Amino acid sequence: MLKGMAANEESALAAFTAGDEAGLAFLFRVYYPVLVVFACKFTSKAIAEEIVNEAFYKIWEKRSMFNSLSHFRSYLYKIVYHDCLKAKQVAIPDELPSEAIDAFDYNAELIKSETLRHLYQAIESLPAQCKAVFTQLYVEGKTVRETADEMGIAVSTVKAQKARGLVLLKAKLGTIEPGMLLLSFFLLR
Structure with missing residues (x-):
């Protein structure tokens, strides 16, 4: 990707x-x-x-x-x-x-800026609901409950979309572990 x-x-x-x-x-x-x-x-x-x-x-x-x-x-x-x-x-x-x-x-x-640019591009390429959940959780810093309430979906759906987003981002960005990906995201902000 x-x-x-x-x-x-x-x-x-x-x-x-x-x-x-x-x-x-x-x-x-x-x-x-x-x-x-x-x-x-x-x-x-x-x-x-x-x-x-x-x-x-x-x-x-x-x-x-x-x-x-x-x-x-x-x-x-x-x-x-x-x-x-x-x-x-x-x-x-x-x-x-x-x-x-x-x-x-x-x-x-x-290097930090370029890494962040690739990460933002990968987030933008996620499917719509997955991108919305991922953005609210990781970019806006909302909780799973806040995200579910705001989007009008179940907490389990938010968790599933979060997991899906991590899998898709890992595939798009290569062999970075999801935990390291998120750590990189927060350190580079």
């Missing part, structure tokens, strides 16, 4: 570089949430959202230069990273000393 998602991203990138706004919209939906999480490591959520929006505008202006998905991703993350540092220095110059910038492991954060 991840190969299929990558193919969709490749197709969207080709459309994007050709000037098709549908390609931009697809890439925005895929990358916006994880880039905001990435940017929040440096600044507030409101500023992070503004920086990510601006990054997509900047990248649209340079769309013809991207010849691969990895080049696109790398450039996008670097724009967001540098703009966050600029915003931080302008807004609160003393809050982020240079040793903190040096100590920050950009590559580790990039």
